[in-house]
Amino acid sequence: GESVGLHLPTLSVQEGDNSIINCAYSNSASDYFIWYKQESGKGPQFIIDIRSNMDKRQGQRVTVLLNKTVKHLSLQIAATQPGDSAVYFCAENRRSSYKLIFGSGTRLLVRP
């Protein structure tokens, strides 16, 4: 069936440390993956994306890694800040489909 899931529902990190949020997907036909950040009372905000022909993509303080062999996706946030506290979702987009399939999310808590 369709599923994009996350290993850890809550992640607590010290301010300044690096954060790693993981995600597993089930369909090898998926060719596009996105990480979203959702703060309380707001809609999901695009962070970074990656296509299946890539293994790694870097943005500003964020890196997404894709391991197609084990169908695993991760989001790395460098020097985590209090403003990074939010729920993070991975989402999957499959070929010939217009919909995004979201996982259930991981809450990131940044300790001062």
Add this chain to the structure above:
Amino acid sequence: DAGVTQSPTHLIKTRGQQVTLRCSPKSGHDTVSWYQQALGQGPQFIFQYYEEEERQRGNFPDRFSGHQFPNYSSELNVNALLLGDSALYLCASSLDGEQYFGPGTRLTVT
């Protein structure tokens, strides 16, 4: 440049009633998707509208219907509301790519 806007922000309805939610896409976007997000869950795709037609639909009953207008804005209609329809309803707009989400409408069914 205004992003995606949705109205109303909050709404309380009674079981069996009907509701209409509205979405204005980001300037220049021609495609609107609707998602339902239950508390503590990821968004679930309801349907997508393009050129005033429903282009793709998720696993939602016919009680959920929509419309897209010539100016690309969109409405989501839900008939015969159930308690389980209580959720945050998100609209996302796009133009051949990244979907930009609005703040959502929080619907509570009592």
